[in-house]
Amino acid sequence: xxxxxxxxxxxxxxxxxxxxxxxxxxxxxxxxxxxxxxxxxxxxxxxxxxxxxxxxxxxxxxxxxxxxxxxxxxxxxxxxxxxxxxxxxxxxxxxxxx
Amino acid sequence: xxxxxxxxxxxxxxxxxxxxxxxxxxxxxxxxxxxxxxxxxxxxxxxxxxxxxxxxxxxxxxxxxxxxxxxxxxxxxxxxxxxxxxxxxxxxxxxxxxxxxxxxxxxxxxxxxxxxxxxxxxxxxxxxxxxxxxxxxxxxxxxxxxxxxxxxxxxxxxxxxxxxxxxxxxxxxxxxxxxxxxxxxxxxxxxxxxxxxxxxxxxxxxxxxxxxxxxxxxxxxxxxxxxxxxxxxxxxxxxxxxxxxxxxxxxxxxxxxxxxxxxxxxxxxxxxxxxxxxxxxxxxxxxxxxxxxxxxxxxxxxxxxxxxxxxxxxxxxxxxxxxxxxxxxxxxxxxxxxxxxxxxxxxxxxxxxxxxxxxxxxxxxxxxxxxxxxxxxxxxxxxxxxxxxxxxxxxxxxxxxxxxxxxxxxxxxxxxxxxxxxxxxxxxxxxxxxxxxxxxxxxxxxxxxxxxxxxxxxxxxxxxxxxxxxxxxxxxxxxxxxxxxxxxxxxx
Numbered sequence: 001x002x003x004x005x006x007x008x009x010x011x012x013x014x015x016x017x018x019x020x021x022x023x024x025x026x027x028x029x030x031x032x033x034x035x036x037x038x039x040x041x042x043x044x045x046x047x048x049x050x051x052x053x054x055x056x057x058x059x060x061x062x063x064x065x066x067x068x069x070x071x072x073x074x075x076x077x078x079x080x081x082x083x084x085x086x087x088x089x090x091x092x093x094x095x096x097x098x
Numbered sequence: 099x100x101x102x103x104x105x106x107x108x109x110x111x112x113x114x115x116x117x118x119x120x121x122x123x124x125x126x127x128x129x130x131x132x133x134x135x136x137x138x139x140x141x142x143x144x145x146x147x148x149x150x151x152x153x154x155x156x157x158x159x160x161x162x163x164x165x166x167x168x169x170x171x172x173x174x175x176x177x178x179x180x181x182x183x184x185x186x187x188x189x190x191x192x193x194x195x196x197x198x199x200x201x202x203x204x205x206x207x208x209x210x211x212x213x214x215x216x217x218x219x220x221x222x223x224x225x226x227x228x229x230x231x232x233x234x235x236x237x238x239x240x241x242x243x244x245x246x247x248x249x250x251x252x253x254x255x256x257x258x259x260x261x262x263x264x265x266x267x268x269x270x271x272x273x274x275x276x277x278x279x280x281x282x283x284x285x286x287x288x289x290x291x292x293x294x295x296x297x298x299x300x301x302x303x304x305x306x307x308x309x310x311x312x313x314x315x316x317x318x319x320x321x322x323x324x325x326x327x328x329x330x331x332x333x334x335x336x337x338x339x340x341x342x343x344x345x346x347x348x349x350x351x352x353x354x355x356x357x358x359x360x361x362x363x364x365x366x367x368x369x370x371x372x373x374x375x376x377x378x379x380x381x382x383x384x385x386x387x388x389x390x391x392x393x394x395x396x397x398x399x400x401x402x403x404x405x406x407x408x409x410x411x412x413x414x415x416x417x418x419x420x421x422x423x424x425x426x427x428x429x430x431x432x433x434x435x436x437x438x439x440x441x442x443x444x445x446x447x448x449x450x451x452x453x454x455x456x457x458x459x460x461x462x463x464x465x466x467x468x469x470x471x472x473x474x475x476x477x478x479x480x481x482x483x484x485x486x487x488x489x490x491x492x493x494x495x496x497x498x499x500x501x502x503x504x505x506x507x508x509x510x511x512x513x514x515x516x517x518x519x520x521x522x523x524x525x526x527x528x529x530x531x532x533x534x535x536x537x538x539x540x541x542x543x544x545x546x547x548x549x550x551x552x553x554x555x556x557x558x559x560x561x562x563x564x565x566x567x568x569x570x571x572x573x574x575x576x577x578x579x580x581x582x583x584x585x586x587x588x589x590x
Contacts, residue, residue: 052477
């Protein structure tokens with residue numbers, strides 16, 4: 001398995017929408033390397049003919065009837081929002097108007 | 099004896115006979131909380147006002163001679179990962195510091211229907227990620243048996259408040275051992291039911307293919323009573339399974355004559371504390387003397403369970419925790435430059451270190467070029483671990499092991515090294531991968547006075563076998579009657 005570099009950590013941090021300073025990046029690189037090193041023991045297992053398990057029950061896609069039901073009232077949904085305006089969630093400007 | 103010291107089934111008898119009222123009982127529990135909570139710190143939120151209303155309602159029912167559930171009027175503490183309508187639910191994270199759920203988890207609706215009384219919300223490792231409850235953004239919970247030690251985790255608050263008698267019972271969640279391990283370390287009964295037994299609707303998600311809700315109680319009878327109230331298919335959780343739910347109290351049978359109990363060598367390997375090993379061997383000998391036949395079994399892939407877990411759980415977590423973006427609920431950073439910057443700053447400021455570590459680990463394991471080498475490999479290893487158990491349960495009814503390789507350790511002892519902390523879960527993660535039901539019951543104290551847990555595992559949906567063995571063991575031993583001498587410790 002791969003060794004992990006500070007560049008990898010910065011790349012993964014961006015994918016995960018996290019940001020770290022230089023020292024944190026160094027710490028995470030060290031810790032993740034050690035953890036991945038330990039996880040590397042899975043390579044001892046011969047798994048070519050093994051089916052992966054994503055879920056322990058033999059469940060297939062489960063659907064329910066497409067019936068309109070009452071959902072939460074809008075004011076309750078927005079009550080936890082850090083910013084809400086005119087019935088919408090508020091976020092920083094996404095589209096420039098210039 | 100004070101009311102708070104009793105079990106739910108003892109209290110139910112008194113409530114039914116109208117020797118006591120639910121309001122008196124609730125007041126008694128809050129008096130106990132005032133006494134011990136400054137040292138134990140098991141609660142994040144107390145809900146006394148609501149609790150007294152609920153207790154009052156139960157009293158009306160008892161007074162009218164209504165048919166009352168065994169949980170009516172019983173004060174129960176709820177892990178702060180379970181959504182409670184109108185009551186702040188934080189997951190012990192800064193990112194949910196102000197989150198007040200607009201709905202109840204299915205199991206809360208079920209508990210309220212039974213007339214249960216909610217005492218408060220308990221402390222935990224942030225987002226249930228940890229084995230010591232030291233990863234809470236708010237406070238450190240202390241083990242009532244020795245206030246210098248951790249209560250285990252991630253449901254450490256729920257375990258500690260039952261051990262300290264500051265709740266009659268409680269609920270936790272178990273992803274890789276988060277009910278069983280703290281139950282063992284706090285000397286109480288804790289059960290993780292079969293994956294799919296209990297609806298996860300309203301349980302804030304960590305690793306969706308592993309998470310399961312379960313009870314902490316003072317004895318096995320209470321465990322069966324609480325489990326009775328929680329199980330069943332729920333249309334709000336497509337992974338809850340539609341299987342018949344037995345009355346688990348019917349399995350409280352003091353007889354294990356002819357039952358086969360498997361003991362896997364792999365769980366008694368290097369790294370197991372010798373005093374813990376002795377206590378667990380004593381417990382197994384006791385089960386044999388009570389009529390069970392003890393059989394050696396092998397679970398050859400046990401050693402790969404932690405590595406497998408620390409791919410699968412973080413991978414699922416990295417996806418589940420993507421929802422914390424500072425838009426719809428929870429914490430948002432101040433004055434972000436733009437949308438992406440808002441996401442990054444909100445998440446970096448809102449999540450604690452361990453949560454970030456697991457998101458990073460999971461995102462890496464799922465990222466382009468690494469998914470087959472890590473995530474898919476781990477899913478295949480999971481199949482092998484599950485196959486070990488399938489083969490074992492062809493031969494035995496129940497498997498007996500230690501719950502934790504060591505008793506409670508000192509606060510701060512393992513925080514510096516994440517990998518050492520992960521290895522706490524070595525006895526509990528294998529059953530999680532296979533979705534098995536497991537129970538931890540007290541089986542004695544080591545010389546330093548800390549409790550040891552015996553873990554019993556059974557095939558999926560065979561909780562009944564666990565109850566029968568655990569109940570027989572409990573009825574023929576006195577370990578579950580031992581209580582922490584919390585004030586003596588404080589006097590030191």
